[in-house]
Amino acid sequence: MSKIKKLLVANRGEISLRIMRTAKEMGISTVAVYxxxxxxxxxxxxADEAxxxxxxxxxxxxxxxxxxxxLSxxxxxDAIHPGYGFLSENADFARKVKDAGIIFVGPSPESIEVMGSKLAAKQAVSHYDIPLVPGTEEAISDISVAKxxxxxxxxxxxxxxxxGGGGKGxxxxENEEEFESQMQRAVSEAKSAFGDGAVFIEKFITSPRHIEIQILxxxxxxxxxxxxRECSIQRRHQKVIEEAPSAVVTPEMRKAMGDAAVGVAKACDYYGAGTVEFIVDxxxxFYFLEMNTRLQVEHPVTEMITGKDLVREQIYIAEGRQLSFSQEDLKIHGHSIEVRVYAEDPRNNFLPDIGxxxxxxxxxxxxxxxDDGFEQGMAIPIYYDPMIAKLITHAEDRTSAIDRMIRAIDEYKISxxxxxxxxxxxxxxxxAFISGNFDTKFVEHYFTPEVLDSDLTLEESELLAALAVEFLQKETNISIPNSSQGGTNESAWRKRLN
Structure with missing residues (x-):
């Protein structure tokens, strides 16, 4: 077993800060890169050094x-933690870290390679009893064969x-007539985004949910x-709201999905933290979609309902320690929701809004x-993902977690x-969200920019209430007591405005 005493976090922003906080609790010195x-x-x-x-x-x-x-x-x-994004799923980087005599806080390069290819991943798990979406088992380039x-x-x-990933490629x-043009576009986009034009075909689930299982x-x-984790509220195939547990997963379904996820991990001799993603009709x-061989953006909701620090567990595993708990030791405690606070304009097709x-x-x-990586007065760089923060709530049940999140959103002041x-x-x-009856097409089905115009923020409501009181005083020449004098007029105005 190799004790980690000094950790470099090969990332930036909120995830770098989040990893270093756990490292500090563990008595590990940290190095930031920027x-x-x-x-x-x-x-x-x-960080101790930067x-x-x-x-x-x-x-x-x-x-x-x-x-x-x-530099390491x-x-x-002693060790490098890649966070997520950037080099986190780069098998070549993981291999070079290992060859340099440095611990890579993540899975083996071989596991990353297998699960980094959707086709290789499907072939690896085919030996286990894991449901797969009907489709091709190999890459296809011949359009007539593909058709x-x-x-x-x-x-x-x-x-x-x-x-691929993130909806690219x-x-x-919908029909045979548009197949050829769509395949050409997919191949072109895949080459541009990933340097690999390989594509495969699978049945499209028309009302899908995106539900994933965290494994260690x-x-x-x-x-x-x-x-x-329920991750079905998305825009452009990327998650915006996640929660744990899912509102629709029964104990029997949870066990079946969990067992399948463990099978996926064993199919590639996986160690570390990983996420097995499923599409649910x-x-x-449920059908196996892919495995992400890293920490997920939405990992905090799992931490909140299990009480486990996933970064701490990653570090222990990287040191060679055995898991200190079994499946039977794990229990779900309450409900947790995460919203991703992006610097994006929902009124303008969620385009980045840098400032x-x-x-x-x-x-x-x-x-x-x-979990964030910014302070007041800082600029949002145009070079990276526009996520500012992750806002997470935890409560004893789903309804309370939703209510707490709405309160937290109203308190979050960003201008x-x-x-x-x-x-x-x-x-x-x-x-649809409150009932749990939603899928990945939530934005398409329910959202238009106009729905945001009817919702006033607390700050806007207070301003309008104050102006209304001032106007009423001038018009009627009546002194209206404020709440500190025992009056309730301002709160009444606020209730009407909300």
């Missing part, structure tokens, strides 16, 4: 794997990039699942957690940029 655009980022100031990698573009900074390894050796770093297979599977079908084909495995072959049949955080005040109180907070509040208040 680009010139992130020089004043909180994660830089929090090194500039280069200019703002990630290709000149956070993606410089060999430079990160070289110079600084006598024949699509007809056999039955339309609508989905063309997907084998090396993905095309839905040690290097001694023990694997457990830490229940499910309207009859609650300066003129106001930035976090919500507080029981059951509220904010200078547009954010997804208004959309998230709308979604959480919608009958």
């Amino acid at each position: 680009s010139e655009a992130d020089r004043n980022s909180p994660h830089v100031h929090f 090194i500039c990698l280069g200019p703002a573009p990630s290709s000149e900074s956070y993606l410089l794997g060999e430079k990160i390894i070289s 050796k110079e600084l006598n770093v 024949r297979r699509a007809a056999e599977i039955g339309y609508p079908i989905l063309i997907k990039a084998s090396a 993905m095309r839905i084909v 495995g040690d290097q001694k072959g023990n694997v457990v699942y830490l229940f499910e 309207d009859q609650l049949n 300066t955080l003129h106001t930035y005040q976090r919500p507080e109180g029981p059951g509220i957690r904010v 200078g940029i547009q954010t997804t907070l208004g959309f998230c509040r709308f979604a959480l208040s919608h009958e």
Whole structure:
């Protein structure tokens, strides 16, 4: 067993800060890396040491794997944690870290390679009793052959990039007439985004839910699942709201999905933290989608309902320790919801809205957690993902968690940029979400920019209430007592305005 004493986090922002906080609790010294655009980022100031990698573009900074390894050796770093994004699922980087005599806080390079290819992943799990979406078992480039297979599977079908993610290289084909053009676009986009034009075909589930299982495995072959996360509220195939547990998963379904996830992990001799993603149809049949061989953005909701620090467990596993708990030890405690606070304009097709955080005040109180990497006055760089923060709530049940999240959203004060907070509040208040009867097409079915115009923020409501009171005083020449004098007029106005 190798004790980690010094950890370099090869990432930025909120996830870098989140990892280093756990490391500090464990008595591990930390090294931050940063680009010139992130020089004043909180994660830089929090670390024991910080090194500039280069200019703002990630290709000149956070993606410089060999430079990160070289710096780690110079600084006598024991281990590198990649976070998520950037180099986290780069098998070549993981292998070079290992070859340099440094611990990679993640799975083996071989596991990353297998699960990094959707086709290889499907072939690996085919030896286990894991449900798969009907489709091709290998990459297809011949359009006539692909068209024949699509007809056999039955339309609508989905063309997907084998090396893809985040909705890139993905095309839905409704009928045979549009197949050829859509396949050409999928191949072109896959080559552009991933340098790999391989695509495969599978049956398109028309009303899908996206439900994933968190797993942990040690290097001694023990694997457990830490229940499910519901991730169906998405825009552009990317998640915006996640919760744990799912409102529709029964105990029997949970066990079946958990057992399948463990099977996926064992299919590639997986160790570390990983997530097995499933697509679920309207009859609650689930099918293996892919495995993410890293920590997920939405990992906090799992931490909240299990009481397990997933980063701490990652570090223990990387040191060679055996899992300290079994499947029977794990229980679900309450309900947790996460909303991703993006610098995006929901009124303008969720396009990034880069600017300066003129106001930035976090919500507080029981059951509220904010994972972020910004402070008031900072600018949101144009070079990276526009996520500002993750807002997480935990409560004894789902209804209370929703109510707490709405309260937290109302308390979150951000000005200078547009954010997804208004959309998230709308979604959480919608009958479809409250009932649990929703799928990945929530935005398509229910959201239009106009719905945000009817919702006033607490600050806007208070301003309108104050103006109304002032107007009434001038018009009637009547003195209206404020709440400190025992009056209730302002709160009454606020109730009417809300």
